[in-house]
Amino acid sequence: MKLRYRLQSTLAMALVELAMNGLASAQALAPKQGAGDSAILKRILERGSINIGHREASVPYSYIDEKQQVVGYSIDLCLKVVDAVRQRLAKPDLKVTFTSINVTNRIPLVVNGTVDIECGTTSNFLSRQEQVEFSPIYYITGTQLLVKAGSPVREIEDLKGKRVAAQQGSSNEAVIRQLNDEKMLDIRIVYAKDLVEGAMLVETDRVDAMTGDGGQIKVYAATKARPAGSLAVVGRFLTYDPYSAMMQRGDQDFALLVRKAFADAFRSGEAEKLYEKWFGPLGMKIEEDLKAAFRVQALPR
Amino acid sequence: MQYRWNWSVLITDPYLGWLVSGLKWTLMVAGAAWLLALVLGCTVGVLRTLPSAWLRAIGTAYVEIFRNVPLLVQLFLWYFILPELLPYSAGHWLKRDLPLPEYWSAVVGLGCFTAARIAEQVRAGIESIGHGQRMAAVALGLTTAQSYRYVLLPLAARHVLPPFTSEALNIVKNSSLALTIGVLELTGQSRQIEAATFQGIEALTAATLTYVCLTLVVIAVMQTIERRVAISGTMGRT
Amino acid sequence: MSHLEWSIIWRAGPFLLQGLATSFALLILAMFGGIIIGTIIAMVRLSAPRPLAWIAAGYVNGLRSVPLMMVIFWFYLLVPLFIGRSVGAFPSALIAFTMFEAAYYSEIIRAGIQGISKGQMAAALATGMSSLQAYHYVVLPQAFRRMTPVLLTQSVALFQDTSLVYVIGLHDFMTSVSVIANREARLVELYSFAAGVYFVLCFGASRAVKKINDRMAAA
Numbered sequence: 001m002k003l004r005y006r007l008q009s010t011l012a013m014a015l016v017e018l019a020m021n022g023l024a025s026a027q028a029l030a031p032k033q034g035a036g037d038s039a040i041l042k043r044i045l046e047r048g049s050i051n052i053g054h055r056e057a058s059v060p061y062s063y064i065d066e067k068q069q070v071v072g073y074s075i076d077l078c079l080k081v082v083d084a085v086r087q088r089l090a091k092p093d094l095k096v097t098f099t100s101i102n103v104t105n106r107i108p109l110v111v112n113g114t115v116d117i118e119c120g121t122t123s124n125f126l127s128r129q130e131q132v133e134f135s136p137i138y139y140i141t142g143t144q145l146l147v148k149a150g151s152p153v154r155e156i157e158d159l160k161g162k163r164v165a166a167q168q169g170s171s172n173e174a175v176i177r178q179l180n181d182e183k184m185l186d187i188r189i190v191y192a193k194d195l196v197e198g199a200m201l202v203e204t205d206r207v208d209a210m211t212g213d214g215g216q217i218k219v220y221a222a223t224k225a226r227p228a229g230s231l232a233v234v235g236r237f238l239t240y241d242p243y244s245a246m247m248q249r250g251d252q253d254f255a256l257l258v259r260k261a262f263a264d265a266f267r268s269g270e271a272e273k274l275y276e277k278w279f280g281p282l283g284m285k286i287e288e289d290l291k292a293a294f295r296v297q298a299l300p301r
Numbered sequence: 302m303q304y305r306w307n308w309s310v311l312i313t314d315p316y317l318g319w320l321v322s323g324l325k326w327t328l329m330v331a332g333a334a335w336l337l338a339l340v341l342g343c344t345v346g347v348l349r350t351l352p353s354a355w356l357r358a359i360g361t362a363y364v365e366i367f368r369n370v371p372l373l374v375q376l377f378l379w380y381f382i383l384p385e386l387l388p389y390s391a392g393h394w395l396k397r398d399l400p401l402p403e404y405w406s407a408v409v410g411l412g413c414f415t416a417a418r419i420a421e422q423v424r425a426g427i428e429s430i431g432h433g434q435r436m437a438a439v440a441l442g443l444t445t446a447q448s449y450r451y452v453l454l455p456l457a458a459r460h461v462l463p464p465f466t467s468e469a470l471n472i473v474k475n476s477s478l479a480l481t482i483g484v485l486e487l488t489g490q491s492r493q494i495e496a497a498t499f500q501g502i503e504a505l506t507a508a509t510l511t512y513v514c515l516t517l518v519v520i521a522v523m524q525t526i527e528r529r530v531a532i533s534g535t536m537g538r539t
Numbered sequence: 540m541s542h543l544e545w546s547i548i549w550r551a552g553p554f555l556l557q558g559l560a561t562s563f564a565l566l567i568l569a570m571f572g573g574i575i576i577g578t579i580i581a582m583v584r585l586s587a588p589r590p591l592a593w594i595a596a597g598y599v600n601g602l603r604s605v606p607l608m609m610v611i612f613w614f615y616l617l618v619p620l621f622i623g624r625s626v627g628a629f630p631s632a633l634i635a636f637t638m639f640e641a642a643y644y645s646e647i648i649r650a651g652i653q654g655i656s657k658g659q660m661a662a663a664l665a666t667g668m669s670s671l672q673a674y675h676y677v678v679l680p681q682a683f684r685r686m687t688p689v690l691l692t693q694s695v696a697l698f699q700d701t702s703l704v705y706v707i708g709l710h711d712f713m714t715s716v717s718v719i720a721n722r723e724a725r726l727v728e729l730y731s732f733a734a735g736v737y738f739v740l741c742f743g744a745s746r747a748v749k750k751i752n753d754r755m756a757a758a
Contacts, residue, residue, distance in 0.1 A: 056708070057721035064718055068554050099628065100708035104492055105612070107499055112619045130305055131499050163397075168480070168489060169496030190403065191483035196721045197381075204385060206396045224724035369741035371699040373713065374734045382727060474606040488606070502616070509609050516604035 033090060038253035040116055041089065049095035050085055052078055053115035053246075056100050057196070059219060060278040061139070061243075062120045070098045073278040077138050077265060078119035078245055084261040103169055107131055110246045117247050117258070121216065123171060124244035133255050134244035136262040136297045138271065140289045142237030143172040144214035146202055146221060149232045153209055156235060157183065165190045165198040165210040172211040175239045195220060202231065213241055215284075222282045242293075259299075267298035310500045311507050320507055323490030327515075330407050330486055331476040335469060337412030338419050345416060346423025347449065360420065367417035372478055375414055380406040380482040407479035415472050422464040426457035466523035470516050477512075487511055544725060548732050551719045558715030559736075561629070562701045565636060565711065570694050572637035577644030578679070584649055586670055595645075602642040608703045611635045615707040628709040640697055647693060651686035652678055688752040695744050699737065712736070 035041035044050045054070045055062040062072040079096075086094045099115050106122065109115045110132050117135075124134045145164075147153045153162075156179055166173035168191045180187045190207050192198035198210040199220055210217070218233045225231040247254060265271040271294055275286050310316055348360030367375070380403060384392035395402055430453055438448035480489035491508035495501030548555070583595040602610065614635035618626055626634075655678050663673035683690075702713030710718070713733060720729035 056714075056718045059722060063722055064554075066550065068557075100710070102706075102708060104495065104501070105615070105707060107495075108501060108616050112616060114619060128499050168483070168485075169492050171496075174497060191480075191485060191489070193481050193483070194721060196724050196726060199724070200381065200726055204381075204396065205393075206384075206402070220724070226724075365742055365745070366738070369695075369738045369745065370734045371702045371713065371737055373702055374730055374737065377726075377730050378734060382731070470603065474604075477606045477608060488608070505609065505612065509605055509613070512606060512609070513601070513604045517600065520600050520604065 033088065035089065036253055038251050038257075040248055040251045040254040041085065041257075043113065044085060044094070044116060045089055045091075048091075049097045050082055051097045051099055051114065051116045052082075053099050053101040053106060053109060053118035053120065055102070055120040057194075058121050058216065059223070060282065061216075064100075072119075073274055074119040074121070074138070074243070074245065076274045076278070077262070077271065078117055080265050080270070081117060081135075081245075081258050081261045084257055084264075088257060103167075106246065110248060113248060117245050119245050121213065121243055122246055123213075123241040125171075128246075129249075131249065132246045133249045133251070134246060135258045136266070137242040137244050137293050138262065139215065139243035140287070140293055141213045141215035141241050141243070143175050143211055143239040143241070144217060144233050144237065145235040146199060146210040146212060146217040147208070147232055147234055148202060148205075149230050151208070151232070151234075154234050156238060157185070159185065159187055159209055161186045162208040163188045163190055163206070165192050165201040165207040167192055167195060167198055167212065170212070171239055171241060172213065176211050179238065196224075199224070199231070211238075218284060219279075219282055222284070260301075263297060263299045264301075266294040267300075306503070307498075307500050308503055310494070310498050311503055316494050316498065316504075319490045319494055320487070320504075320511070323485060323487040323508070324511060326404075326479075326484055326486040326489075327473065327476050330404065330411065330479050330484060331473045333408045334411035334415060334476065335472050337408065338415035338468070338472065341412065341416035342419025343423050345420035346427070347454075349420065349424045350427045350453075352445065360424075364417045364420050367413050368421070372411070372414050372475055373481060376407060376410040376478060376482050379410040403479075403483040406482055407476070407484050410482075411472060411475060411479070415468060415475070418468055418471075419465065422461045422468070423457065426460035427453050429460055430456045462526050466519060466526065470519045470523075473515055473519065474512065545728055545732075547719065547723050547725050547728060551715075554719065555712065555715050558710050558712040561709065562698065562711040562713075565629075565633060565701045565704070566694065566698045568633055569636035569640050569697065572633075573640030573644045573697075574648075574690065576637065576641035578648050580641060580645035581648040581652060582674055584645070585652055586674075599642045599645055602639055603646075607639055607700055608706050610639050611703060612706050614638075628704070628707050632704045632707060632709050636697070636701070640693075643693055644690065647686055647689050648682065651682035651689075654685060655681050684755065687755070688748050691748040691751070692745065695741050695748070698741065698744075 035045050052070070052075070054064075054072075054075060057063050058072070060072050062070070062074045065071050082094070082096055086092050099109065101109055101115065101118060101120065106115075106118055106120065107128070110118050121139075122128075124137060128134070145153065145156065145159075153159060156176070164176060164187050166176055166189055173189065173191070176187065176189060179185065180189070190201060192201060192210070195212055195216060198212065199217075201207045202210050203226075212220075214233060214237060221231040221233055245258070247258060262271075265274075272286060272291070275290070279286070311320070345360045345363050348356045349364070351357060351360075383406075384395040384402075386392075387395065399405060434452055434456065435448065438452045443451065476486055477488040479486050480492070485493065487508050491504040492501075494504035498504075580595045580599060584592050584599075587595070611632060615628065615631045618631050618634065659677055659681070660670075660673055663677040664670065668676065701711045704711050705714040705717065708714070716729050716733045720726045723729075
């Protein structure tokens with residue numbers, strides 16, 4: 001009696017174990033559902049919405065358009081992440097809210113959890129990775145010079161002893177300061193609050209050039225110069241600025257979800273289409289560097 | 302919060318130097334603007350109490366214009382718009398030949414803005430003296446200038462001391478807006494450190510504490526004066 | 540500078556109006572909250588036991604010694620740390636403004652109360668009122684009558700100060716102006732427009748304050 005019972009129970013346990021193993025392997029194959037261990041997904045689920053951090057006037061990356069909608073190339077890519085979150089949480093009606101951020105508060109707001117994912121024009125630096133996690137790279141640019149068309153200035157070395165505008169706290173300003181010291185260029189740096197004020201300093205002849213992220217100043221010269229064609233972008237890349245989206249650090253689950261969403265967009269060619277959608281009308285063709293970055297980061301599923 | 306604190310960044314070279322240089326510019330902007338505001342503010346304040354209706358109108362216009370537009374906007378107008386409105390050579394001088402155009406724009410902008418507030422205090426101080434004193438001065442045969450010099454201003458000075466010190470406090474704090482036209486004062490430098498090290502909260506803390514120290518000194522002086530001029534018999538705590 | 544284009548302002552009208560509404564909402568809520576808290580602080584400083592009075596004084600002097608821009612920024616960053624979740628830009632700006640303005644209002648109110656003669660308070664207490672009752676029925680009504688113009692003038696300044704919420708990305712009037720200015724690269728038009736709007740509103744308000752002042756002086 002006793003023996004039979006024991007035999008039965010052993011058999012039953014073996015069966016249960018077998019079944020559980022099978023379940024586990026099935027689970028490993030199917031995509032994960034629910035928030036799991038991810039603190040960010042849990043808080044999105046709790047709030048019923050995902051909060052995107054956006055810039056106000058960084059055309060065409062991340063800005064508020066005439067209909068007061070937050071739009072742009074970076075935003076469209078982040079919306080791919082939103083789709084992935086909706087699928088993962090099985091909440092197709094998950095709301096999207098927007099918080100406007102600027103250069104000063106963007107890192108603190110990601111760190112303190114106000115913003116779930118930041119979609120602007122933030123360069124992915126190793127030193128910033130001490131504070132935040134980054135998505136794959138979706139845009140590549142570097143520091144260049146905005147000058148008046150017809151200016152003899154071609155490179156930074158031509159600006160010896162001249163005045164150069166830079167956005168406060170930008171990586172562009174840092175590299176000009178460094179080159180100034182190394183090459184003893186005797187450049188006087190004039191600080192501007194944002195790109196448009198810097199450009200205005202060039203247009204009103206207060207400075208001889210402005211430094212900025214090549215992509216952004218090209219967009220400015222192409223769309224905002226008055227009269228059209230009165231501004232030009234010149235010079236080699238003085239820095240390497242790869243743009244990525246920021247999120248809170250230490251949530252591997254969420255970071256993986258973001259990486260997957262971006263890799264999918266790169267692999268399927270959607271990222272290139274989005275580039276064409278936002279930069280094509282400005283007459284800017286996708287560059288080889290970025291195409292290569294898309295290919296390299298399009299990891300297989 | 303997963304912020305990685307690193308307070309040592311504040312005493313690392315070159316960031317400590319940046320903070321010190323920021324403090325220097327804060328004091329230079331606030332100090333020069335304060336002198337301008339005192340001179341201009343007292344003049345306009347006196348104008349507003351003079352017998353001549355024309356001079357009073359000029360004083361009133363000044364106060365209303367400079368008091369009713371935010372400082373942020375005024376600084377922008379001084380720095381970006383003024384040189385474009387001037388004749389070419391004068392504008393060009395402001396833009397290219399004047400050393401540190403952003404510094405002088407900040408001083409003039411902040412000084413003119415604060416002068417309007419000081420003028421109001423001076424006017425209130427003079428008016429609070431009462432008509433009797435003014436009449437008495439005239440009866441004594443003093444000219445308008447003399448009555449101001451020997452009667453009205455010395456009396457008014459006592460009334461305006463506390464609000465003046467309070468304005469000095471404001472000018473220190475308002476000098477932080479100079480960063481919007483490119484003067485790297487204390488707030489501006491703390492943002493530079495943020496950008497260079499990504500330790501923004503530490504840099505902001507340092508700047509905030511420096512402001513607190515600066516203004517606590519001013520407040521301490523103010524309260525000493527307040528206690529000295531307190532009139533006995535009112536509800537003031539002594 | 541030569542080709543100014545003003546039609547942008549017309550097209551951005553709804554956005555700018557929305558910003559103006561946000562500024563007004565901030566102004567009115569922070570004014571009410573600030574005056575109520577400010578009155579309590581002023582009473583504590585004048586009549587509560589010394590240690591409490593010192594805390595109140597420390598609060599006032601502490602907040603008055605930091606630029607408003609920093610106060611707004613700190614509230615935005617620190618409030619989420621204390622309550623464990625983010626509160627959004629508007630509530631956080633509102634808390635910061637209310638606490639900040641309470642410090643300023645309390646100084647005005649304290650001066651107003653101090654201007655009331657000591658005899659009034661003594662007389663009220665002699666009729667058997669508690670000191671709270673004395674404040675409520677005797678001291679505060681007189682003090683507020685005297686202070687109204689100063690309080691209103693401070694509120695006009697508060698309205699201009701709302702422009703500082705740009706540091707946390709809240710779209711008040713000034714921030715909305717600068718968003719449009721930067722997106723369209725029309726700084727001159729938009730900033731001049733902002734100067735005009737602020738002037739009209741604040742000048743109108745300060746005229747109204749003067750009227751109130753004159754009427755009260757006449758009464």
